[in-house]
Amino acid sequence: MRRSELTLFTSREPGSQQNETVRLALRAGLIRQFGSGLYAFAPIGQRIRASIIDHVDREMRAIGAREVSLPQLNYSGMWEESGRWGDFGGEMFTFENRDGKRMCLAPSHEEGIVRLLSGTIRSYEDLPGLYYQISRNHRDDHPRSGLLRTKEFTMKDAYSVHATAESLDEQYERVREAYVRIFEDLDIEFVIADAENNLMGGSASEEFLAVAETGTADLWYCPEDDCRFGATGESPQSDLSAGDDCPDCGGSLAAGEGVEIGHIFKLGTRYSEPMGLTVDLDDGSRQDVLMASYGIGIERLLYSLIEQHADEDGCRWSADGSGIVAPYAASIIPLQYDDELAAVADYLYEDCGPDQTLLFDDPDQSIGERFAESDLLGVPYKIIVGNEFRETGEVELESRDGETEYLTIEEVPERI
Ligand SMILES: [Zn+2]
Known part of the structure; x- marks a missing residue:
């Protein structure tokens, strides 16, 4: 979505x-x-x-x-x-x-x-x-x-x-x-x-x-x-x-x-x-x-x-923040939704499945608002497309509980 x-x-x-x-x-x-x-x-x-x-x-x-x-x-x-x-x-x-x-x-x-x-x-x-x-x-x-x-x-x-x-x-x-x-x-x-x-x-x-x-x-x-x-x-x-x-x-x-x-x-x-x-x-x-x-x-x-x-940030759907009933499997959060980052975010969105992911594509939302909203809904993962991608070509995968790892674009759909 x-x-x-x-x-x-x-x-x-x-x-x-x-x-x-x-x-x-x-x-x-x-x-x-x-x-x-x-x-x-x-x-x-x-x-x-x-x-x-x-x-x-x-x-x-x-x-x-x-x-x-x-x-x-x-x-x-x-x-x-x-x-x-x-x-x-x-x-x-x-x-x-x-x-x-x-x-x-x-x-x-x-x-x-x-x-x-x-x-x-x-x-x-x-x-x-x-x-x-x-x-x-x-x-x-x-x-x-x-x-x-x-x-x-x-x-x-x-x-x-x-x-x-x-x-x-x-x-x-x-x-x-x-x-x-x-x-x-x-x-x-x-x-x-x-x-x-x-x-x-x-x-x-x-x-x-x-x-x-x-x-x-x-x-x-x-x-x-x-x-x-x-x-x-x-x-x-x-x-x-x-x-x-x-x-x-x-x-x-x-x-x-x-x-x-x-x-x-x-x-x-x-x-x-x-x-x-x-x-x-x-x-x-x-x-x-x-x-x-x-x-x-x-x-x-x-x-x-x-x-x-639930914790102070919002819903969680299991003890480890994952959960089979979460509304989306992952949020895709570009630091800015423009140019190259928007293109990568769109690509991930199609590849991971538009019905299973929430793409934060509204340029009027601040990055903080995007993070807060994803956590409030209890989405288990955030795929963050930002500075790291510009430098290494990798995106950051952050779990609802704050654990992070770095993945190539190709690795993301399978991981999700
Ligand atoms: Zn007992």
Whole structure:
């Protein structure tokens, strides 16, 4: 992208009522607030959000999940069948349509997946199955801490269906491992907490929580490497304090806050039984389908990445300033955008890929402004075309964390 053609939605006056992380997202122009609990994503924020979605999507496909798209707008019928109509902690948006029919914006999709599968899944031979979607969901939640509790948010939700408890346990474990990979690859510091089932019902559930200064829940967690023990107020082990021994490794527990970034549930027959989703077994009997559900909050991942890695200069997208969701792989920064330096910058821009690089070609910007803007957005590398190039024909590659090396023009695209 040429900087001269890019409108940045940066804000000089991010709301003083917001926490540091949301203020940075506003300052860097990733988001714009549309009201309490409602945010829009500006182009740079949307690039990052889309990369997170791509990353989650790839891992779901890799474990054999099949993508579906369920309606966000639902009639009340299936929610009455499951017994959850009007029973969603007051968080369900409900209304009447022009014909006086009761409708809602789906706060989750357990009912929807049962409706989709009803009449198609008939025999135990049709099982197991794993289905997912990545879509906007709506809950009339009390807005809190900007991107953490919003009335509209993006969820990756997945549902698995099974004939036996063994099959359900296996799939649950496979998704759990995929979640660990997803969060590790994003470089998020997280723990896993046992959770009592709440609105979803069922027999077991676990929460994935990013460690945060400002989160969605109080968290007791083990800071040891490779130990992922965590507990919240919803965990069976609720009487913990900082300094207690970690039940998993014996390390010393810390206390803080966590952002719930993922939640997985063994639902059992909580939805299939009231909604009549059954299969024929090979002995001729019928049985309720066993289910599990698996959620990831996309904006909460974005929030956690900013919160855990940002520094005084702006966003960073991983502990070492690189990161697979950075808006651009590199900024191309000529000391002046004219004559020979402009020609070299243009050449690098074409060679590295205009979609993957941000070319600072606006002659009205000072060099300091170019550096500051690149760092604010968290672009992992700056390719600086300047005095060094005039003398040696090499450009300077500077990482977001200030490490520099010198490369010939030909070496740059591969390095990026
Ligand atoms: Zn531990």
